[in-house]
Amino acid sequence: MKQExxxxxxxxxxxxxxxxxxxxxxxxxxxxxPSPFTFSVASTRWSSRPSIHYSNLVLRxxxxxxxxxxxxxxxxSSPKKKGQLPSSFTGYSELMYCFIVYTLVFVYSALQLFKGxxxxxxxxxxxxxxxxxxLSFILDQLLGYLLISSCSVAILDAQQISKTALLWKVxxxxxxxxxATCTILSGYKLCKRIIW
Amino acid sequence: MKQExxxxxxxxxxxxxxxxxxxxxxxxxxxxxPSPFTFSVASTRWSSRPSIHYSNLVLRxxxxxxxxxxxxxxxxSSPKKKGQLPSSFTGYSELMYCFIVYTLVFVYSALQLFKGxxxxxxxxxxxxxxxxxxLSFILDQLLGYLLISSCSVAILDAQQISKTALLWKVxxxxxxxxxATCTILSGYKLCKRIIW
Numbered sequence: 001m002k003q004e005x006x007x008x009x010x011x012x013x014x015x016x017x018x019x020x021x022x023x024x025x026x027x028x029x030x031x032x033x034p035s036p037f038t039f040s041v042a043s044t045r046w047s048s049r050p051s052i053h054y055s056n057l058v059l060r061x062x063x064x065x066x067x068x069x070x071x072x073x074x075x076x077s078s079p080k081k082k083g084q085l086p087s088s089f090t091g092y093s094e095l096m097y098c099f100i101v102y103t104l105v106f107v108y109s110a111l112q113l114f115k116g117x118x119x120x121x122x123x124x125x126x127x128x129x130x131x132x133x134x135l136s137f138i139l140d141q142l143l144g145y146l147l148i149s150s151c152s153v154a155i156l157d158a159q160q161i162s163k164t165a166l167l168w169k170v171x172x173x174x175x176x177x178x179x180a181t182c183t184i185l186s187g188y189k190l191c192k193r194i195i196w
Numbered sequence: 197m198k199q200e201x202x203x204x205x206x207x208x209x210x211x212x213x214x215x216x217x218x219x220x221x222x223x224x225x226x227x228x229x230p231s232p233f234t235f236s237v238a239s240t241r242w243s244s245r246p247s248i249h250y251s252n253l254v255l256r257x258x259x260x261x262x263x264x265x266x267x268x269x270x271x272x273s274s275p276k277k278k279g280q281l282p283s284s285f286t287g288y289s290e291l292m293y294c295f296i297v298y299t300l301v302f303v304y305s306a307l308q309l310f311k312g313x314x315x316x317x318x319x320x321x322x323x324x325x326x327x328x329x330x331l332s333f334i335l336d337q338l339l340g341y342l343l344i345s346s347c348s349v350a351i352l353d354a355q356q357i358s359k360t361a362l363l364w365k366v367x368x369x370x371x372x373x374x375x376a377t378c379t380i381l382s383g384y385k386l387c388k389r390i391i392w
Contacts, residue, residue: 019257035277044314135291135329141376141380144341145340145341145344145376148341148344148348149344149345149347149348151345151346152344152346153349153352154348156349180337180341184383187380187384188382188383188387188390191383191384191387191388191391192383192387192391195387195388195391196329
């Protein structure tokens with residue numbers, strides 16, 4: 001409910017199995033306020049939660065795939081000119097940093113995906129929702145910044161990679177975009193929790 | 197009354213001669229819990245808005261200072277060994293990238309600070325609140341990622357800087373932390389707008 005100018009706006013979610021007309025007649029009775037609980041608890045449980053939950057799962061799956069392919073294209077790389085340059089990516093500290101970050105993103109995405117699938121059956125089975133929201137927000141932020149940092153550092157050395165440079169660039173950018181979107185989504189979820 | 201997606205929005209005019217306090221007491225009647233309405237309506241208007249507004253101003257001011265000192269310490273740098281290496285930071289493309297990002301952060305922080313001070317007198321005078329919130333969120337995200345990216349790239353070349361390397365590192369880190377906090381704050385403000 002917010003007061004815009006002189007108009008009082010009340011937002012409520014219609015309860016399950018209740019037509020909007022009956023909700024309307026109910027809400028208008030004492031004062032047009034629905035119970036705060038129908039809004040907060042109901043909304044997070046049935047109507048809005050699944051869409052956010054499924055988008056989150058899809059994003060985590062994409063992050064998993066993209067980080068895996070990025071790490072693979074980095075590991076399978078071979079330098080353009082053989083000789084003085086290190087033959088493997090382990091010779092470049094920047095590429096190693098990048099590889100470690102991809103591994104972290106991969107493991108984190110796998111854990112999030114596992115948790116998301118488990119939550120479909122029993123909500124809050126592995127970790128409580130409150131801790132999960134805070135932890136996801138912090139780790140997403142951290143991994144997003146780590147990803148952009150490592151890619152920026154590695155891009156100069158990645159020029160040495162002959163065959164998989166383009167694939168690596170595309171996959172890294174995709175992984176970063178997905179992680180940044182995850183960050184926004186987990187921030188939104190946390191905000192919703194804090195504001196309510 | 198209109199139905200937006202699955203959210204029912206009821207708009208009504210507050211009754212004449214009814215103070216916000218009496219409205220509040222009405223909503224609190226059925227459920228004796230701290231009503232979200234007291235939190236939202238009251239807080240956005242009187243209690244929490246100024247604190248967010250002032251924290252935002254302080255953060256923008258800090259970002260302005262830190263980005264200015266970072267850019268200055270980069271511009272005033274001189275290489276350790278004279279000779280083959282470029283004498284100025286303009287010779288290093290990575291340091292130039294970093295310098296440009298600092299300049300962007302400085303200009304953006306100055307504009308945000310100007311807008312914040314103007315809003316104290318007349319809210320939404322320069323730009324409407326809705327556009328401002330969306331724009332701040334996007335630009336904060338963008339500058340946060342640009343800042344960490346440019347600092348990561350420049351840190352290797354910054355080893356060449358003799359006198360101001362430590363100052364640059366500390367100030368860059370501070371500028372990044374402040375920008376990241378601004379990003380979280382503007383995300384929170386936008387979420388509050390979307391959820392309400």
